[in-house]
Amino acid sequence: MLNQTIRLLRPQILLAGMLIIFVPNLLNGQTKKSTSIYKQANQSVQDRVSDLLSRMTLEEKVGQLSTLLGWEMYEKTDNGVVASETFKKAVQERNIGMLWATLRADPWTQKTLETGLQPGLAAEATNAMQRYVIENTRLGIPMLLAEECPHGHMAIGTTVFPTSIGQASTWNPKLIKEMASVIALEARLQGGHIGYGPVLDLAREPRWSRVEETYGEDPYLNGQMGIAMVKGFQGESIASGETVISTLKHFTAYGVPEGGHNGTSVSVGDRELHQSYLPPFKDAVQAGALSVMTAYNSIDGIPCTSNGYLLNDILRDDWGFDGFVVSDLGSISGLKGSHHVAATLEDAAQLAIDAGVDSDLGGYGFDKNLYAAIQSGKVNMDVLDQAVARVLRLKFEMGLFENPYVDPELAAQKVRSAAHIDLARRVAKESVVLLKNENATLPLSKKLNKIAVIGPNADNIYNQLGDYTAPQANSNIVTVLEGIQAKVGKDVQVDYIKGCAIRDTTQSQIEEAAALAAQADVAIVVLGGSSARDFDTEYEETAAAKVSGTKEGEIISDMESGEGFDRMTLDLLGDQMKLLKAIKKTGTPVVLVMIKGRPLNLNWADENIPAILDAWYPGQEGGNAIADVLFGDYNPAGRLSISVPRSVGQLPVYYNYKNPKRHDYVEGSAEPLYAFGHGLSYSEFEYADLNIATEGNAQDAKVKVSFSVSNTSEIDGEEVVQLYVKDLVSSTVRPLMELKRFDKINVPADKQVTIEFELTSEDLQVLDAKMNRLVEPGAFKILVGRSSKDIRLEESFKID
Secondary structure (H helix, E strand, O other): HHHHHHHHHHHHHHHHHHHHHHHHHHHHHHHHOOOOOOHOOOOOOHHHHHHHHHHHOOHHHHOOOOOOOOOOOOOEEEEEEEEOHHHHHHHHOOOOOEEEEOOOOOOOOOOOOOOOHHHHHHHHHHHHHHHHHHHOOOOOOOOOEEEEEEOOOOOOOOOOOOOOHHHHOOHHHHHHHHHHHHHHHHHHHOOOOOOEEOOOOOOOOOOOOOOOHHOOOHHHHHHHHHHHHHHHHHHOOOOOOOOOEEEEEEEOOOOHHHOOOOOOOEOOOOHHHHHHHHHHHHHHHHHOOOOEEOOOOOEOOEEEEHHHHHHHHHHHHOOOOOEEEEEOOOOHHHHHHOOOOOOOOOHHHHHHHHOOOOEEOOOOOOOHHHHHHOOOOOOHHHHHHHHHHHHHHHHHHOOOOOOOOHHHHHHHHHOHHHHHHHHHHHHHHHEEEEEHHHOOOOOOOOOOEEEEEEEEOOOOOOOOHHHHOOOOHHHHHHOHHHHHHHHHHHEEEEEEEEOOOOOOOOOHHHHHHHHHHHHOOOEEEEEEOOOOOOOOOOOOOOOOOOOOOOOOOOOOOOOOOOOOOOOOOOOOOOOHHHHHHHHOOOOOOOEEEEEEOOOOOOHHHHHHHEEEEEOOOOOOHHHHHHHHHHHHOOOOOOOOOOOOOOOOOOOOOOOOOEOOOOOOOOOOOOOOOOOOOOOOOOEEEEEEEEEEEOOOOOOOOOOEEEEEEEEOOOOOOEEEEEEEEEEOOOOOOOOOOOOEEEEEEOOOOOOOEEEEEEEHHHHHHHOOOOEEEOOOOEEEEEEEEEOOOOOEEEEEEEEO
């Protein structure tokens, strides 16, 4: 009976046995899938990083650190855009983890309005690349896409803001934070994850080609602008889908190259490094910046890309930086080819990664060279794993494993929206600096009969946009001529002639321009410089433009500024001075508007022209913004963030140089023509009632400063109040004065506003002879005013 029962149950037993064997196998499969911890959003980022690292091959790890040039990675088709074969090959053969400048368009990339991508197509392109990587690689690790974002996302159809030197001239960090959030949104909507910027190098060498990319000469102002940019870029969360990772550039002391030669050696002492060049980066790191880019230069003989003291000891150990470090383009191979501190590319890769570089911009510094260095034992696997982990962590924190794609329709709708255009105009207005306004020449009346608009930058789209700008549709940009025409309407005759080019002298129309000016009520002359690249420009591997000679009969481009275009003089080039002098000679009132990327020689203009505006490179709304200022619809409140020298023989000429005070030269004054912080208004302001109250001692000092500002005119105005500190006696040599606080305040006509600032011990510290940072008891002086040279109130106080 028992055997019969067994026979009857055999099919069920067999099935049960099969289930016993099969189900655990099925469960094991599910368990294996679920134990891919890196794919589980509910796991900690650290656990996901560790799990993914444990699964990666050496080739996959090295590939994650390669940031290739991105504009060859897509192809436009009749139906849209797809990932290119170049991209697929790079993914399959090199396991790449990042791309740079995928959406960049300019003469270097050879991407035009026709061959590049509008925002909707850009989003489709980045989606196509992400999809290929996720669906066609063993581990499905999404890409990080880095984009240039210094004054707008460097892509077609985006909003173009003033360049950084103009942004700093606003002296308005709140506005710059708002601007940065817009730049981040526009980049992120198109599939970008990293925004290169801000540039925090101090610009104390105006012959250097990249002054326009900086916030000027002062550590404190640079730091405040850096904080604003980082917070605007990264927002409350980098996983929001509306923000990007901020990459600080260029670490460090890049802006003071000897002779103004871009990327060459820098000789600064350790004390000066810590007192001047590092603080803006420290401020931005403490604000949460998640990426830092190395600089091309060397400091005291050590290239920044192989400087472990900078990248490990200071950045990570002292400041607690927990993001990743990326080399500047080609700077790893430059350890061999430029600095000659490495005999082979393998040695260069070893020097860079051991010094703390995590990512290779360009993709040819690490790649097979780092792989070989690890295989030969020159680089420890732990060092590689640490670098890869830093990159992977941010991919997880951005939520890219869960949300790798963007919405092309949103990109098409929101990039360069009406609100963003309005913001570009606001930033441009606030960046304009009124350098001179003799006899209240400005603002101009809108009821003039005839206005002459003259000059090479009066109606030139690209000359007013600055370097690191993609091609933009003409209708997206408002030139100075167009801004003036829109402002005064059809009832006022506005005549235009170019007059001359920036550099070329074969196009000049000086007699014709003078004749036009002679018939006008006022001549608005728009001169300056340009960093607009053209398709005839040749480029270095680093994307810097080559300065080359011209053939006989060939037209010289306007470009005299922008990466690679360093200057010997600061004079206006070409026939610009001839043009200005000829127009002045007509007797017609002249207003000079400067559009440029660096301080230029304005000595003659300052002596002879009654009104001078400095607009830097004001971006797409520059024409409207300049017209707003010229005709009084906006009361100018911009202030210089960099001193304007009288001669290159004065250089360096920054305001906060170290004691002793400089004496004049045989030929003239040692003072700049226009000082740091200078800028006029249509209003008049008076300062009074300075009060200083101190609390605590050297270890925990608090210094409360208050004063009043009165608008004594009939015009509402904004004033930039500036507070400087002077250490009267210190154990090491200190600067003459240092900016420590500022604020941009609105003061209505005939009203008074009280300003309050508080300083702490940190604002009074000195680096003593043993490099200890401390407050030394003794006397200090507070100086309050409208610029570093226009001090209205001062008083001393003591710290016990």
